[in-house]
Structure formats: C-alpha cells, structure tokens
Amino acid sequence: MVLVVGYMVFVVLMATNLFVGPYVSFRKANASPASKVTAAEVFLGSRMLKPLSLAAYSVVSLFSSAGLTGLPAHYYAYGWRMAWHNLTLLTCMPLGTHGFVPVLYRPRIT
Known part of the structure; x- marks a missing residue:
C-alpha cells in the first residue's frame, strides 16, 4: 500500500x-x-x-x-539525528540563495 x-x-x-x-x-x-x-x-x-x-x-x-x-x-x-539535518538545511539555505541563485539569475536561465 x-x-x-x-x-x-x-x-x-x-x-x-x-x-x-x-x-x-x-x-x-x-x-x-x-x-x-x-x-x-x-x-x-x-x-x-x-x-x-x-x-x-x-x-x-x-x-x-x-x-x-x-x-x-x-x-x-x-530519531533526533534528523534535527542535525534540519539545522544543516537552515545554515546552508543562505549559501544557496545568495551564492547559487545569482549565478543562475544573471544569465536569465530561470
């Protein structure tokens, strides 16, 4: 199922x-x-x-x-080891938004 x-x-x-x-x-x-x-x-x-x-x-x-x-x-x-995963996501999100998104935005890919 x-x-x-x-x-x-x-x-x-x-x-x-x-x-x-x-x-x-x-x-x-x-x-x-x-x-x-x-x-x-x-x-x-x-x-x-x-x-x-x-x-x-x-x-x-x-x-x-x-x-x-x-x-x-x-x-x-x-169990709670997943909390480390969530913490990692919260700390890496600014890197993605400020590091990778501008690289894709400037050539107008997205």
Missing part, C-alpha cells in the same frame, strides 16, 4: 512539474492571439510565472517519491 501511495505522489508531483511552464505560456498566448509562441516561451513559462506557480514548480522539482516515503522511516530509525 505504501509503495502505491509513493508512486501516486510521485506521478502527481511530476505531472505538476511538467504542467506549470506550458500552462502559463499557453495561457499568455491565448490572451493575445496575435503573439507567436516559441519553444523558449513554452519551456520557460514566458518568464512571467507568478510567485505561487514558481513556488509550486520548485517544490515539485525538489521532492521525489523515495524522499517522501523514506523520510518518516529515516526519522523513525534515527
């Missing part, structure tokens, strides 16, 4: 991941019929993603079925 639920969560997350960019770009294209839709607009979401759409896209791309089903088992097996 857990395996089936894990696969279902994985499929929903991946479908959402694949749906957000094309949805936003096609919605923009349908709003103004004279505009021409390019492949870059489809895959980059026309660079007009709203914060909620971008957040959903980021969450979906970070989660996996193995992670979602494995986290409770890992926490059960190792």
